[in-house]
Amino acid sequence: MEDNSLDIILKKQLQNYAPEPPSGVWSGIEKAANNAAGNSGNIFSSIKNLAWFGKTVAVLVVPAAVALTYFATKQTENATKTEQNISASQVKPEPIIDIQKTSIQTETILIKPKVKSKIKAAEIKSTPINLVENVASISTTIDAAKIDFTKVAIDNVIHSAAKIEVAPKAVKHNSNVVPSNNTAIQKPVSDNQLQDDAVVLTNAFSPDNDGLNDKYIVKIENEKLFHLSIYNFKNELIFETDDKNEGWDGNYKNGLPCEVGMYAVTVVYQLNNQQEVRTKNRGLNLLR
Amino acid sequence: MSLQIEPELIQRCIKNEAKAQKQLYDLCKSQMYGVCVRYSNSSDDARDILQEGFIKIFSKINQYSGKGSVEGWMKRIFINCALEHYRVNKVYQAQSDVDTAWSVGFDSFSLEKISIKEILEVLNKMAPGYRTVLNLYAIEGYSHAEIADMLEINEGTSKSQLSRARKVFMEEYKKLNNNLVSGR
CATH class of the missing domain: 1.10.1740.10 (RNA polymerase sigma factor, region 2, helix turn helix motif)
Structure with a gap:
């Protein structure tokens, strides 16, 4: 990184930067200034500016004025006190804003995958036992099994707010229930994983007319809705299409070639077997 | 002016x-x-x-x-x-040091096209210590000796703070751009 280039750019851009300040500022300053003027400031500064003969007069006048103001302030003491308090509190700067606050904002994540999980059936191992002899024990173990299932259900709800279907049939004829860590539970599948099968976004392409990867095409099948948009790092829309076969040729709308670098791809789509419209994002590296 | x-x-x-x-x-x-x-x-x-x-x-x-x-x-x-x-807020200065370098794909970004709005956004995000040194040196044009005097630090600290401030600026700027592209 060249050290000076940053300095030069900063100086060039900000040296004469003069935005309009918010409107309420002056009233705060005015109050504080009046407050200061109402105190000692006025008397001293006016002495300074009196004409040469005025100084001698001032010497005589000052004690009188002091006495006068003393009595005057005493009378209005309560009134001025409250007034000063009010203006003082208005002038007070607001508490300093925590910088961490601002830094957190930078970490916004674009995708929040909804996690769905589904327990199809619990597989429980069983071994045959003598029913007549063990009636009591069977009922207790089944109860235990049920408790285990609710446990599983709660765990999953906590982790992923999933929809869970428990098949009670599985418990029906079984005894000697194996603890829940042996039951086969289908792992939660994130939205991203689901989408990976249907939509394929590559992360690089090279529009240099060499016959290899000259167009950026999204692979998608069985879709009823498709929209591809490409943005540059300034969040400007560079390209968009509803045709999955069209693809981006790496040029601006006016036909000029785009710079080498990173771009953002957003695909909005809906497959024939899907109820909802989904979005998929990816960074794209343009190479030449 | x-x-x-x-x-x-x-x-x-x-x-x-x-x-x-x-x-x-x-x-x-x-x-x-x-x-x-x-x-x-x-x-x-x-x-x-x-x-x-x-x-x-x-x-x-x-x-x-x-x-x-x-x-x-x-x-x-x-x-x-x-x-x-x-x-x-001086206490926070140390915390922002942990920002590490960003992915290689973004090294091609140049500063040529940076706008005033972007510069300010980046400056506002920087820790006050770095921002102050960068401002004083690059824009106000103070020397390291003068900055050291103003901030009550020594000259060497001023120099090292400046070079780190430049790095932090670049990182924050890249992060600003990256935010858009990070699809994960």
């Missing part, structure tokens, strides 16, 4: 004339607000610093020696106000 401030206006401000104060404020507010924005975390902070600064200027204007430009003198007061404002 420089403001046309009549000496007479300053004299009237010294006499505490309300009209003159308002005149001086209107004359300088934009330029000084620009300074405040550069040295602050947010526009709210910049507003506070602007207000504090002008209050200080009106109460201390009789201390203005007449040497050097009024503008420079005022600017210095605003910078000092900003420094005071963030002195409390």
